[in-house]
Amino acid sequence: xxxxxxxxxxxxxxxxxxxxxxILSRKKPRKIEFSYLKFLEIAARRAIKKFRLRQYLLLLIxxxxxxxxxxxxxxxxxxxxxxxxxxxxxxxxxNSYSMNYYKDGITRLANAKESAKKIITLLKPGEKxxxxxxxxxxxxxxxxxxxxxRIVLSELENINLTHNKTDALNAIKESEKYFENxxxxxxxxxxxxxxxxxxSSKTSLANEQNKIIGIDVGDDNPDNFAVSGIDIxxxxxxxxxxxxxxxxxxxxxxxxxDNIKYRDIFFNAESYKSITQNFNLKNISNGIHRCxxxxxxxxxxxxxxxxxxxxxxxxxxxxxxxxNPQFSEFKGEVYFLNTALQNDTLTKVIxxxxxDNESFDNYSIIFLCNVSELSRNNVIRLSEFISKxxxxxxxxxxxxxxxKYNTDMSSLFPCExxxxxxxxxxxxxxxxxxxxxxxxxxxYKRFLLSPKLNSETLLQFSDNSxxxxxxxxxxxxxAVSANLIYSDIPVKPLFPILIKQxxxxxxxxxxxxxxxxxxxxxxxxxxxxxxxxxxxxxxxTKSSIERVEIPGIYELKYRNKKNKYLNANIEVISGxxxxxxxxxxxxxxxxxxxxxxxxxxxxxxxxxxxxxxYGSEIYKILIIILLLLFIAETIIANPRKx
Amino acid sequence: xxxxxDPLIIAKLSTMYLKAKFIVEGxxxxxxxxxxxxxxxxxxxxxxxxFGDELKHLDWTVYAKSDxxxxxxxxxxxxxxxxxMLDKSASMGYKSNGISKLEYASYIAAxxxxxxxxxxxxxxxxxxxxxxxxxxxxxxxxxxxxxxLDELSNLKAEGQTDISKILLEFSKxxxxxxxxxxxxxxxxxxxxxxxxxxxxxxxxxxxxxxxILDKTEEILDIxxxxxxxxxxxxxTLITEPDIIKKEYRKLISEFIEKYxxxxxxxxxxxSYLNTSTPLDLAIxxxxxxxxxx
Numbered sequence: 001x002x003x004x005x006x007x008x009x010x011x012x013x014x015x016x017x018x019x020x021x022x023i024l025s026r027k028k029p030r031k032i033e034f035s036y037l038k039f040l041e042i043a044a045r046r047a048i049k050k051f052r053l054r055q056y057l058l059l060l061i062x063x064x065x066x067x068x069x070x071x072x073x074x075x076x077x078x079x080x081x082x083x084x085x086x087x088x089x090x091x092x093x094x095n096s097y098s099m100n101y102y103k104d105g106i107t108r109l110a111n112a113k114e115s116a117k118k119i120i121t122l123l124k125p126g127e128k129x130x131x132x133x134x135x136x137x138x139x140x141x142x143x144x145x146x147x148x149x150r151i152v153l154s155e156l157e158n159i160n161l162t163h164n165k166t167d168a169l170n171a172i173k174e175s176e177k178y179f180e181n182x183x184x185x186x187x188x189x190x191x192x193x194x195x196x197x198x199x200s201s202k203t204s205l206a207n208e209q210n211k212i213i214g215i216d217v218g219d220d221n222p223d224n225f226a227v228s229g230i231d232i233x234x235x236x237x238x239x240x241x242x243x244x245x246x247x248x249x250x251x252x253x254x255x256x257x258d259n260i261k262y263r264d265i266f267f268n269a270e271s272y273k274s275i276t277q278n279f280n281l282k283n284i285s286n287g288i289h290r291c292x293x294x295x296x297x298x299x300x301x302x303x304x305x306x307x308x309x310x311x312x313x314x315x316x317x318x319x320x321x322x323x324n325p326q327f328s329e330f331k332g333e334v335y336f337l338n339t340a341l342q343n344d345t346l347t348k349v350i351x352x353x354x355x356d357n358e359s360f361d362n363y364s365i366i367f368l369c370n371v372s373e374l375s376r377n378n379v380i381r382l383s384e385f386i387s388k389x390x391x392x393x394x395x396x397x398x399x400x401x402x403x404k405y406n407t408d409m410s411s412l413f414p415c416e417x418x419x420x421x422x423x424x425x426x427x428x429x430x431x432x433x434x435x436x437x438x439x440x441x442x443x444y445k446r447f448l449l450s451p452k453l454n455s456e457t458l459l460q461f462s463d464n465s466x467x468x469x470x471x472x473x474x475x476x477x478x479a480v481s482a483n484l485i486y487s488d489i490p491v492k493p494l495f496p497i498l499i500k501q502x503x504x505x506x507x508x509x510x511x512x513x514x515x516x517x518x519x520x521x522x523x524x525x526x527x528x529x530x531x532x533x534x535x536x537x538x539x540x541t542k543s544s545i546e547r548v549e550i551p552g553i554y555e556l557k558y559r560n561k562k563n564k565y566l567n568a569n570i571e572v573i574s575g576x577x578x579x580x581x582x583x584x585x586x587x588x589x590x591x592x593x594x595x596x597x598x599x600x601x602x603x604x605x606x607x608x609x610x611x612x613x614y615g616s617e618i619y620k621i622l623i624i625i626l627l628l629l630f631i632a633e634t635i636i637a638n639p640r641k642x
Numbered sequence: 643x644x645x646x647x648d649p650l651i652i653a654k655l656s657t658m659y660l661k662a663k664f665i666v667e668g669x670x671x672x673x674x675x676x677x678x679x680x681x682x683x684x685x686x687x688x689x690x691x692x693f694g695d696e697l698k699h700l701d702w703t704v705y706a707k708s709d710x711x712x713x714x715x716x717x718x719x720x721x722x723x724x725x726x727m728l729d730k731s732a733s734m735g736y737k738s739n740g741i742s743k744l745e746y747a748s749y750i751a752a753x754x755x756x757x758x759x760x761x762x763x764x765x766x767x768x769x770x771x772x773x774x775x776x777x778x779x780x781x782x783x784x785x786x787x788x789x790x791l792d793e794l795s796n797l798k799a800e801g802q803t804d805i806s807k808i809l810l811e812f813s814k815x816x817x818x819x820x821x822x823x824x825x826x827x828x829x830x831x832x833x834x835x836x837x838x839x840x841x842x843x844x845x846x847x848x849x850x851x852x853x854i855l856d857k858t859e860e861i862l863d864i865x866x867x868x869x870x871x872x873x874x875x876x877x878t879l880i881t882e883p884d885i886i887k888k889e890y891r892k893l894i895s896e897f898i899e900k901y902x903x904x905x906x907x908x909x910x911x912x913s914y915l916n917t918s919t920p921l922d923l924a925i926x927x928x929x930x931x932x933x934x935x
Binding site for chain 1: 733736743827829856859862864866867868869870871872873874877878879880881882885886887888889890892893894897
């Protein structure tokens with residue numbers, strides 16, 4: 001508190017007058033003889049306490065009246081924040097995506113800019129100020145403190161919304177560095193919606209002692225609905241919608257595939273809860289599709305949409321050719337293999353005798369199990385099959401004619417079949433969690449495979465001889481049979497793992513899709529093999545990209561491999577879409593020694609900000625108190641006569 | 643003549659006899675007819691005529707012989723035995739202005755004695771504080787009046803009061819039905835006083851209580867910061883009467899009301915008088931009582 005006329009405070013010394021009068025008014029008692037004191041004593045006991053209390057109350061009121069009169073003439077001013085001449089001000093303007101919330105036809109950011117303009121005009125002309133925008137990072141707008149209001153006002157207009165989340169604490173801490181002079185008083189004026197998420201980072205301001213004026217452009221009861229996640233599993237999609245409103249809501253979501261509406265889905269979302277629905281996509285062609293899910297419009301539209309690339313693939317069809325069919329299916333070559341493939345593929349089993357009549361075009365994988373030999377025609381058919389990027393897997397067996405395999409059929413194989421060895425031990429195939437599973441396998445016999453040039457050994461025995469080989473023509477060869485003659489692998493828990501692994505090799509050459517948050521740095525950005533990027537709007541650039549700023553699907557083009565798709569979306573899961581405000585007590589706890597005065601950017605904003613910047617005179621309140629004291633004094637000094 | 647019943651005027655008269663005569667005669671002159679009554683078939687004695695006596699009771703034979711007016715008295719009238727019990731403790735000496743409670747009480751006592759003896763009733767006087775200081779047994783002859791009046795003329799307020807003790811003690815001496823006239827400020831333990839006065843009624847005695855207080859004792863018309871010292875003890879109290887006045891008056895009023903109520907219940911005549919009350923009130927109350935005995 002300070003005073004505009006401090007000289008009048010001398011009047012406070014007069015406060016001693018009523019006290020002196022009170023003391024002097026206590027006269028020495030005169031002595032009177034009286035007949036009987038009993039009634040006097042009782043009456044005194046009853047009446048004197050009340051009287052004394054009234055007297056002291058009167059004395060207090062009279063003293064207060066003198067104090068108040070002195071204070072009123074001294075014109076006290078309450079200063080919420082000191083306003084020394086030597087002060088530097090930084091304006092921090094939140095442009096995270098929650099500032100896009102619309103109310104009364106205006107976004108929060110627009111409201112923040114309007115409030116900032118009012119403050120700029122209210123600041124003293126010589127006061128230096130700089131401006132920064134912030135979301136998850138601090139962006140200088142007017143970096144060097146200036147007194148030129150024209151520059152500041154013009155640059156203020158250039159602040160645009162981002163798709164990033166808020167980190168106000170980081171912005172405050174970072175902005176400290178930009179104060180020009182260490183000895184000046186520092187003041188930060190922060191414009192934000194004060195959504196709770198913006199204050200949840202671990203950044204510590206424990207040692208900072210600056211003063212913050214918070215301009216709150218948020219709402220007390222905001223409502224928002226957002227697409228908070230899309231999960232894709234094979235051909236199934238899981239959609240999660242979050243309700244950040246104080247009431248339940250039936251929300252309509254529409255799924256668009258390649259810009260055509262695929263279907264509408266309703267979500268009954270409870271207040272402040274998320275709801276997930278899963279469904280399978282059907283009747284669309286295999287391959288990449290650009291999709292987005294959009295919910296019905298609300299006050300914050302930016303989080304209503306989620307973009308994702310979707311690689312639709314039917315289950316692969318596999319042809320299993322049994323080279324040594326048995327009467328008992330269990331003893332056949334493909335029984336265990338067929339069982340292991342059931343979940344992930346559509347299989348058909350034929351005997352080798354039926355191969356000539358089977359068209360390979362319907363399949364993407366052919367398993368040949370203990371096939372003794374292949375006719376020339378079938379070698380050609382299989383060569384054509386693999387030339388279409390399809391896969392062949394060989395399981396050898398007792399019927400295999402090695403001379404045929406190493407001569408007429410050798411063009412298919414990544415290796416030569418040298419000889420049959422007894423026993424063997426598998427290496428740990430990188431499945432360290434299940435090392436015991438590998439050890440419990442018994443190998444009775446195995447083919448010794450000799451790798452050819454450009455072949456790849458995918459799995460090995462412990463003597464480093466190949467267990468599974470792959471040629472660059474997508475032909476895979478195992479060293480053991482698929483039945484129980486060469487090993488007990490087909491009846492061990494290892495077998496389904498190996499088959500899954502094998503299917504994994506097939507898919508490894510499939511298209512990669514990666515999810516990315518807006519503002520997140522791309523790990524692939526420095527990859528020299530990237531030849532260009534196709535942006536969500538279809539524009540192609542020849543250079544790579546460091547981080548994505550606009551939501552959508554980005555396509556990274558590689559020189560040596562297939563393109564990669566990036567699903568770039570705003571980080572709803574960070575909590576930025578939850579617009580619930582932080583309370584002032586929570587805020588003060590987080591800010592520690594840094595003091596904050598928060599005011600709303602409402603119709604009283606101008607009046608309130610003037611109070612905060614320059615303090616407010618309180619003489620009107622004092623006059624009212626003085627009048628009340630006069631009334632109280634009159635009442636107490638003149639008790640009702642009875 | 644009413645002004646002659648003002649205690650302050652009476653106080654200016656030189657002797658107690660004059661005071662008593664003045665009060666009684668002043669009182670009687672205000673009446674339309676004498677309230678002196680008394681009828682009996684059996685003649686008892688003559689007494690000198692006094693103003694207000696009915697002429698029909700004049701003994702004309704005696705007048706013819708002696709040329710003096712005498713009234714015939716009958717046995718029934720002379721049977722009334724009265725005791726005036728006067729509290730002469732120090733507290734009775736209190737006076738704010740004018741006359742003290744003791745002086746006021748002595749005027750009443752003198753007037754009543756004068757009237758009773760003139761009527762031919764026998765009257766005694768008991769002076770006490772915490773002890774019985776003087777006991778003049780009841781007589782009805784005229785010379786007895788001067789004994790009582792002499793005693794009343796020389797009263798000095800002193801000693802502590804213990805009315806209830808005195809009352810209990812004295813009640814044992816009364817054999818015959820007696821009219822007790824109690825004059826006191828009754829500033830003691832109220833319950834004990836009420837109990838001991840009521841004892842007289844249980845013993846079939848008639849009781850008239852004259853409760854006498856000074857005006858200041860009643861309304862506490864004192865201002866400023868005061869150190870009160872109790873007359874009968876060394877007790878003191880510093881207070882401001884202006885502050886406690888309201889509460890004090892309430893207490894005194896309750897005190898008087900309680901006596902009134904309790905005595906009324908036991909058919910005891912009670913009169914509250916302050917020292918500025920005209921003295922005829924006491925005589926009226928006495929006569930009223932006398933009428934019913």
